[in-house]
Amino acid sequence: MEAAYYTACARNCGSKCILKVYVKDGAIVRMGTDDAAPDDPTSPQLRSCLRGWSYRERIYAPDRLQYPMRRVGNRGEGKFERISWDEAAILYAHMITEIREQYGPSSIFSMDGSGTIGLTLHNTWRGLGPRFLRMLGGGTEQTLSYSSGATTVAAPYTVGAVANSSAPNFLQTKVMLMWGWNPAEGGTGTNTAYYLQQAKEQGCKFYVVDPRFTDTAAAFADVWVPLKPGSDVALMSAMACVIIEEHLHDQTFLEQHTFGHEEWFDYILGRGADGQRKTPEWAEPITGVAANLIRQMAREYASVRPSALVMGLGPQRTAYGEQIARCGPALAALTGNVGVPGGYAGLMNWMLAFPGNGVGSLPGARPGPGGGRPAATVPCNQWPDLFLKGKSGGYPTDIHMAIATGGNHLNQGGNLNKAITALQAESLKYFVVHEQFMTPTARFADLLLPVNTLFERMDIAHANGAVVFMPKIIESLYESKSDWEIFTLVAGQLGLADAWTLGGKSEEEILRELAAAWPPTADWERFKREQIIRLNMADPIVGYEEQVAGGQPFKTPSGKLEISSPRLKAASHPQMPAVPQYIADWESPGDPLAQKYPLQLIGPHHKARVHSSFHNIPRLREVEKHALWMNPADAAVRGLAHGEKIRVFNGRGETQTTVWVTERIRPGVVALPQGVWHDPAEPGVAGSVDRAGAVNVLTNDRPTPFAGATAQHTCLVEVARR
Amino acid sequence: MQLGFHVNVARCIGCHTCEVACQETNGLPVGVCWRRVRVVEGGAYPRPFAYAVSMACNHCADPICVKVCPAGAYGKRADGLVVHDPSRCIGCQYCAMACPYSAPQYDEAQGKMSKCSGCAGRVDAGLQPACVGACPVRALAFGDLSDLGDLAATCPSGSCLTETLPLLPSPRQTRPSIRFKVRPEVTLQAARVLDGHRVRKI
Ligand code: SF4
Ligand code: SF4
Ligand code: SF4
Numbered sequence: 001m002e003a004a005y006y007t008a009c010a011r012n013c014g015s016k017c018i019l020k021v022y023v024k025d026g027a028i029v030r031m032g033t034d035d036a037a038p039d040d041p042t043s044p045q046l047r048s049c050l051r052g053w054s055y056r057e058r059i060y061a062p063d064r065l066q067y068p069m070r071r072v073g074n075r076g077e078g079k080f081e082r083i084s085w086d087e088a089a090i091l092y093a094h095m096i097t098e099i100r101e102q103y104g105p106s107s108i109f110s111m112d113g114s115g116t117i118g119l120t121l122h123n124t125w126r127g128l129g130p131r132f133l134r135m136l137g138g139g140t141e142q143t144l145s146y147s148s149g150a151t152t153v154a155a156p157y158t159v160g161a162v163a164n165s166s167a168p169n170f171l172q173t174k175v176m177l178m179w180g181w182n183p184a185e186g187g188t189g190t191n192t193a194y195y196l197q198q199a200k201e202q203g204c205k206f207y208v209v210d211p212r213f214t215d216t217a218a219a220f221a222d223v224w225v226p227l228k229p230g231s232d233v234a235l236m237s238a239m240a241c242v243i244i245e246e247h248l249h250d251q252t253f254l255e256q257h258t259f260g261h262e263e264w265f266d267y268i269l270g271r272g273a274d275g276q277r278k279t280p281e282w283a284e285p286i287t288g289v290a291a292n293l294i295r296q297m298a299r300e301y302a303s304v305r306p307s308a309l310v311m312g313l314g315p316q317r318t319a320y321g322e323q324i325a326r327c328g329p330a331l332a333a334l335t336g337n338v339g340v341p342g343g344y345a346g347l348m349n350w351m352l353a354f355p356g357n358g359v360g361s362l363p364g365a366r367p368g369p370g371g372g373r374p375a376a377t378v379p380c381n382q383w384p385d386l387f388l389k390g391k392s393g394g395y396p397t398d399i400h401m402a403i404a405t406g407g408n409h410l411n412q413g414g415n416l417n418k419a420i421t422a423l424q425a426e427s428l429k430y431f432v433v434h435e436q437f438m439t440p441t442a443r444f445a446d447l448l449l450p451v452n453t454l455f456e457r458m459d460i461a462h463a464n465g466a467v468v469f470m471p472k473i474i475e476s477l478y479e480s481k482s483d484w485e486i487f488t489l490v491a492g493q494l495g496l497a498d499a500w501t502l503g504g505k506s507e508e509e510i511l512r513e514l515a516a517a518w519p520p521t522a523d524w525e526r527f528k529r530e531q532i533i534r535l536n537m538a539d540p541i542v543g544y545e546e547q548v549a550g551g552q553p554f555k556t557p558s559g560k561l562e563i564s565s566p567r568l569k570a571a572s573h574p575q576m577p578a579v580p581q582y583i584a585d586w587e588s589p590g591d592p593l594a595q596k597y598p599l600q601l602i603g604p605h606h607k608a609r610v611h612s613s614f615h616n617i618p619r620l621r622e623v624e625k626h627a628l629w630m631n632p633a634d635a636a637v638r639g640l641a642h643g644e645k646i647r648v649f650n651g652r653g654e655t656q657t658t659v660w661v662t663e664r665i666r667p668g669v670v671a672l673p674q675g676v677w678h679d680p681a682e683p684g685v686a687g688s689v690d691r692a693g694a695v696n697v698l699t700n701d702r703p704t705p706f707a708g709a710t711a712q713h714t715c716l717v718e719v720a721r722r
Numbered sequence: 723m724q725l726g727f728h729v730n731v732a733r734c735i736g737c738h739t740c741e742v743a744c745q746e747t748n749g750l751p752v753g754v755c756w757r758r759v760r761v762v763e764g765g766a767y768p769r770p771f772a773y774a775v776s777m778a779c780n781h782c783a784d785p786i787c788v789k790v791c792p793a794g795a796y797g798k799r800a801d802g803l804v805v806h807d808p809s810r811c812i813g814c815q816y817c818a819m820a821c822p823y824s825a826p827q828y829d830e831a832q833g834k835m836s837k838c839s840g841c842a843g844r845v846d847a848g849l850q851p852a853c854v855g856a857c858p859v860r861a862l863a864f865g866d867l868s869d870l871g872d873l874a875a876t877c878p879s880g881s882c883l884t885e886t887l888p889l890l891p892s893p894r895q896t897r898p899s900i901r902f903k904v905r906p907e908v909t910l911q912a913a914r915v916l917d918g919h920r921v922r923k924i
Contacts, residue, residue, distance in 0.1 A: 031746050631767060633767075663763070
């Protein structure tokens with residue numbers, strides 16, 4: 001007999017879709033998607049993407065880790081021996097005890113990744129790993145994210161708290177500026193592209209600002225604006241200049257809802273310290289965008305209302321990402337498009353807004369009462385430097401042990417070869433990795449523990465427009481266990497099992513109690529049966545509506561949207577001025593290094609992966625070739641033909657891939673989608689040539705100056721035939 | 723009655739979800755895609771264009787596969803779906819050579835052809851084809867071609883529906899049961915067609 005269940009995808013693409021799972025004789029035989037309700041335009045089905053449809057192959061992938069293992073070779077060589085769960089738990093507990101006793105609590109680092117996210121119980125992202133360390137009395141935790149680090153720190157100086165709008169909001173938008181935002185390939189919310197296509201059919205005009213002619217540009221752009229990476233603030237400043245000088249700005253909005261716009265006007269109009277008017281002609285050589293196109297975009301954005309400037313997160317993953325995260329909201333405020341239906345506040349944090357729900361959150365998963373605290377915190381992207389330098393590098397602690405849960409940090413951060421040396425540092429005594437597959441990070445583990453998948457354990461998902469009961473659909477494969485079960489075992493060794501399990505509660509008991517906090521899920525048996533509670537998507541959520549229409553203060557000291565920030569003025573950080581300013585990136589066309597490495601490299605998301613998840617699914621790899629995008633002009637100079645084998649290199653590393661020659665990218669810029677698994681010629685040897693096209697052997701780990709966030713899209717390389 | 727597909731080329735974002743949903747629903751091995759998403763590219767920087775076309779078997783009114791198959795493996799149902807019976811197929815691949823749309827595909831493991839059935843089993847159970855129910859932007863529809871009003875719900879005026887696209891063979895050959903909602907770029911000179919990892923220059 002075949003049975004069918006619903007569940008939800010829990011990957012970090014920015015969306016959260018519904019999956020359907022057909023089971024026969026205890027095995028998953030087929031995947032489907034949301035068909036539980038008719039596809040009503042006001043409450044559309046939460047359909048999954050191609051990755052969601054590929055889960056069966058992921059669950060039964062031949063490279064699933066099957067049993068606990070202990071390293072036998074050198075770190076990174078990938079040689080292991082099988083051990084039992086009893087041995088693993090004892091070893092794990094010994095490692096923790098030894099390190100805590102010898103070096104103190106902060107010397108254990110939680111390297112939790114976003115591999116499992118958006119759930120109630122089994123989250124890895126800021127989830128079970130940190131909770132475990134807090135239960136012990138605290139370890140070192142990560143702050144920021146690889147996704148949105150600069151925005152997380154910088155945007156609050158302008159807007160107080162980041163508030164997104166929901167996609168149905170765009171049905172009222174007349175001009176849309178999609179700025180480094182690629183929802184056709186990269187999620188940002190279930191049904192986002194569907195709503196945007198409806199907006200387009202209603203006549204909304206689309207500008208797509210991106211060095212690549214992405215699938216989003218192909219599907220939506222009336223006008224493609226291929227700017228140079230890192231020049232966003234110059235482009236936005238020039239738009240502001242046009243808008244102000246042509247009196248297209250919304251003076252009433254500025255006066256009612258913002259603070260310090262005069263100082264920004266001074267900067268834009270050349271009355272500031274640099275004496276430079278930020279005209280389109282000034283911006284043209286910096287951005288590579290023609291002055292008349294800047295004028296046209298500025299006029300249209302400011303004069304047709306409502307208009308929405310939506311920034312993706314790629315632009316702020318650059319050297320001065322902080323400025324971009326502050327300039328977007330300033331530009332949106334200048335045109336009065338903040339807090340109004342159909343507008344947008346010019347920034348984004350990870351995904352669009354969705355209706356919330358009242359399901360409780362796992363006690364202890366956040367700091368606070370009963371939850372413990374971290375002993376120290378460090379921005380996530382700085383871990384290689386932290387591991388290598390510790391206190392001597394100005395960090396709050398030295399690190400002697402790391403626990404990786406749901407993450408592939410080695411593969412996904414800047415300067416992969418430096419990260420290898422960090423994982424091989426003698427000061428790092430123990431590296432424990434919880435994983436489903438033999439990832440590049442897992443190869444470095446001292447203790448490697450097999451984790452089950454979301455189909456093999458119970459949970460509640462916060463999907464995009466629904467709350468979904470996720471049953472345990474099949475038994476855990478092989479000897480795999482959930483992170484929850486693994487930590488329960490280790491807690492048992494440490495005499496803390498009761499603390500971890502909230503007094504010996506089962507997973508279902510915990511979930512049932514959390515569900516009881518919200519009336520629609522309070523009837524547990526009914527929720528288990530019906531599985532999907534849909535939320536109201538029809539009424540748009542408008543970010544900052546309370547502030548603009550409702551008279552509430554922005555969460556800033558002045559209560560206004562602070563175009564100029566008095567706090568930043570007081571801090572007087574040379575690279576974090578009070579008003580957002582264009583600062584030329586390091587490793588950009590003006591850098592002397594460009595003589596040697598003349599091409600700007602960006603690492604966009606690939607439609608067949610979610611970061612490094614799904615890399616190992618052959619079917620998905622067939623969909624689109626992983627290769628380096630290059631403009632024909634750059635290929636001609638190097639004598640390269642489409643499909644040739646190339647090497648991409650700079651002072652940090654070299655990777656081998658093929659060249660994809662295309663008119664769909666700006667000359668001088670190359671793009672190598674992030675997320676393929678690093679495959680060095682010599683495993684475990686830093687600097688060994690990578691054969692997979694893994695972008696991070698090239699990227700920089702130098703953090704942004706104020707937030708300390710990742711700036712992986714600020715990178716110069718050269719390309720040659722091999 | 724003639725069942726067929728409506729493909730909204732103006733809406734499609736080229737995500738390949740329909741293709742993978744078809745593979746999963748029909749248990750197809752890697753490399754066998756009954757539905758394929760091909761991307762047509764042209765223009766030159768800074769004004770390139772690209773659009774995706776999702777196409778499977780067109781369940782033609784005059785199906786050449788039915789005519790050329792020496793084993794009688796193909797049949798046309800009363801609802802117009804063209805179905806292939808693998809138990810009769812001898813793997814000669816004549817149909818693949820004859821079909822102007824490359825719909826029949828060779829499954830090496832089975833040594834036989836296979837092809838989109840229009841999800842005949844699902845249709846018989848009152849369901850939509852899997853690809854149609856999977857499309858995240860609702861660019862695909864399926865139904866009786868004589869009832870295009872429903873199929874073209876997303877098309878403001880029926881006049882934007884066409885039977886074919888510039889790069890496709892003449893519909894007179896097999897009278898395919900497919901209608902497209904086009905976008906302006908389809909009239910421009912294309913440079914190449916991307917089909918998975920393959921690139922076909924025009
Ligand atoms: S598309 Fe090809 S396989 Fe399908 S009915 Fe027409 S001729 Fe036959
Ligand atoms: S109708 Fe069914 S068999 Fe045909 S392409 Fe769609 S999913 Fe595949
Ligand atoms: S699923 Fe829809 S949008 Fe995606 S490629 Fe297929 S037809 Fe196009």
